[in-house]
Amino acid sequence: MLRNFCLTCLLLFSLVCVEGQTVLSGCVKDADTEEVLPYVNIVLYKNGKMLSGAISNEDGTFTIQSKRNADSVCFSSIGYRYEGFVLKKKTYENLTIKMRTDVQILQSTTVTAERSRYKRKGNPAVELMKKVLEHRDSNHISSKDFYEYRSHQKTEISLLGISDSLRYNRMFKNLQYVFDNVNTSPLSDKSYLPVYFTEQLAENYYRKRTNSEKNMIIAQQEVEISKFLDPQSLENLLSEIVDQVDIYENKIHILSNDFLSPLSASGVLLYHFFLGDTVYLGEEQCVKLLFNPSNARDIGFSGTLWISLDGTYRVVAADLGIHKKSGINFVEALSIKHDYEYREGVMIKTREDICSELSIYGLQLFVRKKTLYDNYVFDKQRDDAFYSSYDLTERLPGYNKKLPNWWTENRIEQLTESEKRTYENSARLNNYTAYKVILKTVMAFTSGYVEIGKIDLGPIENTVSWNDVEGLRLRVGGKTNMKFNKNLFFEGFLAYGFGDERFKFRTKAMYNFADKVYHQWEFPKNLISLSYEENTNIQGQHLLMGTPDRLFLSFNRGSTDKMSFDKTLRLEYEYETLSQMSFKVGVQYKRQQALDNLVYESFDGTHDFGWINNPSIDFEFRYAKGEKFYQQQQYRMTINTTAPIFTFNYSYGTKLLSGDWSYHSLKAVFQKRFYLWTFGYGDIALEGGKIFGQVPFPLMFVHHANQNWAYQDEAFNLMNYYEFVSDTYVQFMFNYNFNGVILNRIPLINKLNLRECFAFKTVWGGVAKDNMPGEGKGYLMDFPRDENGNYTTFALNNGPYIEANIGLDNIFKVLRLDYVRRFTYLDNPNIAKWGIRFRLRFTF
Template identity: 35%
Template sequence: MLRYFLVALIAGLLSVGGAFAQKTVVSGVVKDAFTKETIPFANVFFNGTQTGTQANMDGLFTMSTSASYSALKFVYMGYETKIVPIAVGKSQRIEVLLTPSAKALKEIVVTKKNKAKYSNKDNPAVELIRQVIHHKDQNRIKELNTVSYRKYEKMTFSMDNISDKFKNNKLLKNYQFLFQEQDSSKFGGKYVLPVYIEEKLTDNFYRKNPAASKSIILGEKQAEFDQRYVDNKGLQSYFKRMYEDIDIYANNISIISNDFLSPIAGTAPTFYKYFITDTVKNAEPKLVELSFFARNKGDMLFNGKLYITMDGKYAVKKAKLSIDKDINLNFVRGMDIDLDFDADENQRYNLTKSRLVVDFGLNKEKGFGFVGDRTVSYKDYAINTTLPDSVFVEKKATATEPKAVLQSDAFWEKNRLDTISEDQLSIYKNIDSLQHVRSFRRTMKYATLLIAGYQNLGGYDMGPFNTFYSFNNVEGLRLRVGGRTTSELSKSWYFENYAAYGFKDEKWKYYLSGAYAFNHKSVYTFPKHYIKASFQRDTKIPGQELQFVQEDNVLLSFKRGVNDMLLYNDFYKVEYLKEFENHFSYGLQLKRWTQNPAGGLYYQTASGDFIDKLITSEVGLNLRYAPHEKFYQGKQYRTRFVNKYPIFNLGYSVGLKDVFSGEYNYHNLKASVDKRFYLSQLGYTDVKLEGSYTFGQLPFPLLNIHRANQTYAYQPYSYNLMNFLEFVSDHSAGLFLDHSFNGFFLNKIPLIKALKLREVVSVKALFGGLRDENNPYTANNNTFKFPLYENGQLRTYSLGAAPYLEGSVGLGNIFKVLRVDLVKRFNYLNHPEVSSWGVRTFVKFDF
């Protein structure tokens, strides 16, 4: 997440424009004149206009303008309208006291002893929302037999709170062409200037039975950065993940990688309070304004208003949603959602416009920040008409017209379903111009070095720099240097290399690979399609499998316990990989592997002979399917945007005896599935199931060595209190459960809730064992003995009838980036050099 934030930060810093006129800024609070209690959701307008805002649940509001308005008008049902003068061109804070109207005073009975408490029972507002919930299925688009419509999306990312001091900074002297006077747009009383834009026009089709949906992209356009430094498609996917389509009728609304409970979800009356605040009698049909807000300010809930039709359909005509400032959401200062529905000829209300605006910043109240604004317009609905079968012939959910990314300006002028300002259009040109500024290219190089660890040298990326220095007990101090070629050198041929040297073992390690890309695209980016040959001579810790980091990362050199078992490996590989646009992929691999034990690791037969090396030859097939997968492509890894869809992996490999000196015949089968389950207000659970089975009689180095972790970093899919090579199996099954409550409990505890902490729990279970033929301690078994410590104690074991169990409880979101877990190992505690408790940390940038 830091990568995305910094990329956006750099783009914003170098793409801002416009100096500001002197503004009038008014903030304040609206209260009842008699009780002095705050009035939630009061309407605030510049007097004589329809330009305004709405106070939040606490009666707080902020307004600003560059125009010369001299008064504000405050309107709220049951209170007298009030006009308050303001000072033009100055910042000011006011307290506004509204007087209840005479009619309201006659209807209110105030007693000292009986203070009314909010209750769902006999509450007309709750009865109304229950009617909306009861009728929501018939108002959802997915309940129609068929529907088609055109959709236009516009996404802008902007920088706000720009000062003249920033504009005139001498570091930006080469970018003054960007600082031109522009029209400003408002969000929460702040002025913003756009620095990124993307647009998309699609035709969409849906059929209920048999279920099918299709989106055809007619036009697609975005402001693009230099692809050597920024994955533009990944950036687009990231914004799409943050700003998903909003379905008010769904139980949960996904925004900024979090699920918010909809105010018309089945369980919504348990978490929301509702009030009937107005009726719109001159509308046809009559509308009721229903205000709602979260019972607990820290939960992932909305505040706002719904306008409900009173025609027996109880449909949503309009919705205005926002969030509380105390919500447990990182870097978000505010959020506004506006949804508009219009009736068709059958008096069915279809979504015609959706706008989501999010204000981001490190400081919750003020200071430099960014604003993301996504507006979606819908038009040309066709309901329950016959759709041609040809629409759904191709099973892909999304298809792209051949000229979609090449559409002319004339096409966009004709087909946009919404207005677009000249300032927004200028961003396309500005971003393109930036790529030709030498200092900007230099800045992007440094940013890539800092974030991704690579330095572009023109056709060759040197790195990753975090692997240049490391150490361990066998190699001692280890220095490494290397890199890889890029598409600047060739769009078809790619090479990668490194050399490393250990000062304790006095051995050189190296790697060299060459790949040919059949699609003439980078072999590191989606969709991959290449054949690659490689040779690697290097060390590896048996059983260490890290997620998203290099094994010789210097930070992982610090390990607990005894860590002296190492392999010197020689790998000869030929690999073929083919990825498809639907995110199915298959890979074929031919591998010759020579492994030499080192340090405390040794290979000894049952007869007592020591073996200095083990050679295997292997052919493998790997299948992967990740439907609807989205990710940001980095230099080293793809950073996946986790969603509700599962990921399936299946691998099969065959050992070939007497082929390239291979010493064993065997078959190995592995499978896994990963999925995230969203549980609304209770957070989400990440689940991973995996299993493996090895056929044949084999020594322990060729069996399944279970993933262990002796570093102090928390590894989600490793066993954090298991020692390296502590357990091996020829058949096994593993379960990983990691649940985040997103602060559901801590947000309700006074004082602690201000820390914005999030509770996490995890459970890991490993089932497995060894057949007699692979257990060196059964009779007449000639496989390798398990290694021993120097004191004669056993280092490696097979699992018994009981599974290995491990669990943890932790706190996430510490300083917004850190997770700390207290890990507990529940069994197999009689093994030497193990701990039943441990503390592990995990750095994670998230909203």
């Protein structure tokens, strides 16, 4: 009895549910050809409001239902006229819907889709994209355990906007052959003239188990302009503009930003997708899937994906660009085109073409990188040692000395006539005196040195400077270049301060164990050096590039009178691997003497230390796998790397050779940049150090301060020089740039393309009792004081030092302004509780 009652209730409940449902099923076909139509949009309506949506399957069949009663249905697909009818009953089965072509429907539907309110729920394009994502990993080549391939990369830089008035200017009367190579940009109707060209052939290897990639550069050549500009640095800079792109990855790094890929797991949330028409690419039938960012001002792509209709949901081709409102600096247009083939169950890339038009304060450039791929080999396993090598990028011997015949026989794609002319024109231009002068001028601005035969004079920026101790400081320096010797180099300077009336100098000899092509500091280093220097020094002034005696660093707040005069004899060996692992070992003898308001005397005033003698042995290990950098002679600047950077330093001070102290010093640094796609990027730096043994304050950790008006990421911008010292400390710095994610959503303000940024910095440390001068320890060296006897240098024994700042970046595309606030140690003398700092930088 109970069983019959339950069955009756279940039957009645089912009837009630069906009574409130609308269900349609059938097949969609082309009215002319009778071919089935996949991915047709199907929408149920009631009183003009959408109830539910679906798309037809690969074989044209469909099923759509709604829990509520619908009164009409509409079938749509770009390239076809709308089809629909009024529903007179709740269930339709075995329908055959025939759609008629309409060549005008593509444009009208695209416009309507962009203007109407976008919905993800029930959106056939989103449903298709979800299917693509379900099959993404299995279609990606990385699903293979092993694969190998060959790549042929061609990169070109051109001057854009070449006019007839420029071409026929009398200045270029004898250079008309150069203008015979003018072409038209595929992104616009502007003319461009190639000025730089490089190509590279490489073999590439991948192992899935350890996610290891190994690249072997077989051959590389470029036009001779790169004899003046370091090609490795130029290559790294170009990779920030037009790097290789893999749309199957979650993120794509290009234009110095991390773009969210439309095929990422979060793509359906941050992009709007629209179904296009069905087309053939060769013999492959595909459906076009159009997309753009949900917010036009967010960092994202706009473009088209061609999705296969064979049930594998493969991306057969891709065409990506950026929206004009995206707020990317200096970029007028961008195009990324990919061609794929389906082989052994995965998609392999056969061709990539990336083009970009840039406009940098009047200078218009066209940058293009074409990469071709062939010789794919799957599941060929090699020895573990092959993949575990530290040097994951190798340049084979003689890679840059291949003859023209070799290139002709081995290129995947032969050079175009324009590319051939670029090589030929470069060779002819190098015999043109005016062209040589232009290149040397470019070198002077980019490297800071002026080439005069076998000698390079510079750095230019160090010629004039001033500070409170030396007053006006004039300096002349130079180094030998590759014309002198490819292994042995000499470098030095002579400076004079008109305030202290004292000469300073450095002389240095360097020997490279491998021949260099461009300069002695060329990556990777295998360098031994011996130097002797007598110079002034401000401890705690931390610079990533250059030296303190630069003109720009002469503008400071407060006083810069706490300086020492150092005499340093140093022997050093430095070795780098191609995977950015470096080792540095040094032996030095350093003597320090206090200058001006800096005094080296005991706490009880009975002893003047005079010169501090500090013989030491030091070791540094640094690892930054995958790091890219721009090298300006001996100085390097990391370029937007997301790889973690580890640095470890050890120093041993000895009483041998008349040394005054014996100690061990340890320091470790961790740095990491991370991107949050449209939400910006951040930089984290964690640092710590410990000194074992008794040392005076000049040999402690003097915390990094910045008294310059220019903001520094790696220093405390409201801390004074020599304000804090520690023998034990932990330091944390966090800088974040939102890339305008907030301001881009405020009307009118979003037109300024401003970017929000903030930073938080703190250091916590202290000085051990054995190193802290005071009562009962009068023999210890006292901390510096001012003329009134008040301390100006402190230990961090009363808690951490904290400062933070908020600011606006991208003002006029180049300026950043920060409001900086100090939160602790506010009673210290001559400190600033807050300040405004600026920074100039060029970034996309």
